[in-house]
Amino acid sequence: MSTHNQTTKGFEETAIAIILGLMTMITFVNVVMRYVFNSSLIWGLEVTLILFAWLVLFGVSYGVKVTAHLGVDALTNILPTPARRFLALVAAVVCIAYAFLLLKGAWDYWAPYAALDRTSGRWFPTGFEKTRSQAWYITDQVPMLDFLRFLEGWINEGEAYDKFPRVIPYAILPVGMALLLFRFIQATFRIWRGQQDSLIVSHEVEDEIDHLQDTRSET
Template sequence: MSAKYAPKTALGRAVHVFEESAIAVILGVMTVMTFMNVVLRYVFNTSVIWAPEATQALFAWLVLFGMSYAVKVTAHLGVDAVIAMVPQRSRRIMALISALACLLYAVLLMKGAWDYFAPFAGFEQTGGRWFPTGFIKTRDQAWYETEQIPMPAILHFLEPMFNQGEAYGKLPRFIPYAILPIGAALLLFRVIQASVEVVRGNRDSLIVSHEAEDAIDDVRHLNDGE
């Protein structure tokens, strides 16, 4: 799928490599932790008590980090039965409408993600029911910790900034929750990029389509070669 996306600048290539590497690392760490815990439980009758919670957090990072990546490489599935029945001009109009709808969704998601995350990091939420109208006073909940995940020694420098100098016993919740605004911001950024490509005529839609027809064509070519 990544072959459909070709970064045109050095920065674009660096970000592209970073995204793919991060997704691979997260998936790898999840696999190793789960496998390790299974072996410890069934072979040594013990387990790493915080591994399930950490795996859940990493899975959330994988999903939310991957949704923007899927927009970038045109990997989100969609139904194009209606689009395929209309003329090319109508397809372009429908693609623009869908791009606007996705932009609206990404903006709303960004607001919701920030408003959920902000209290856990001691930041202010945004006002307004649908769209941000500024920042409002918010109860500081930066002292909230995860249930079991230990606090790495390398992160103790965060305590004066977020916990008024008090030591965290466990990993603070704002660290795993940080993927909410990060993932939403990346999604908004990628949807804007994709929408610009649709406007310029360099992209037909925001979804992958015709996968069934492509699969049939691949099989047909294989059969023709026999």
């Protein structure tokens, strides 16, 4: 594995680990406050849900990166290597197109919250169309952080936010879909170069079982 891949893999694993750690910490603190101090973090559940959404969307692209997604390969495994590689490339191209559509939809959903314009075109973007700003939408319970007050002047026409603006938690939609598209493109190049057989999980469990059997037979 290249140094770049190791660095990227480490970054993604770190991000996921941080999110899991924050979710665990907030939930633990909330439980202690509720049962020990008869109080609670009003915003705790909403923040945990936001973090879970970030975790899932990071995990989707990371699963493509490490070929952790499940799939059925009973048919492709009986084909010769050239045919199997061709089908893997076809599947990869379809996944790239699908991820691109998801990215367009994600941008179009998130853009109004950032006071930006949606893309025009039903399937593929043909430009941008004037979109009514929804930057004033806020979360239900999450308090506003003072160091993010600059967003009030940037996207909310100077109006103060009473709660945390939705533009930030919803940003994972275009970010996550862009990362997914990038990972599919990476996987396609790896298949083309013969570094990877498919987009789905490899037979790691079977390999481990074979390795254990070989180890036992040697002993």
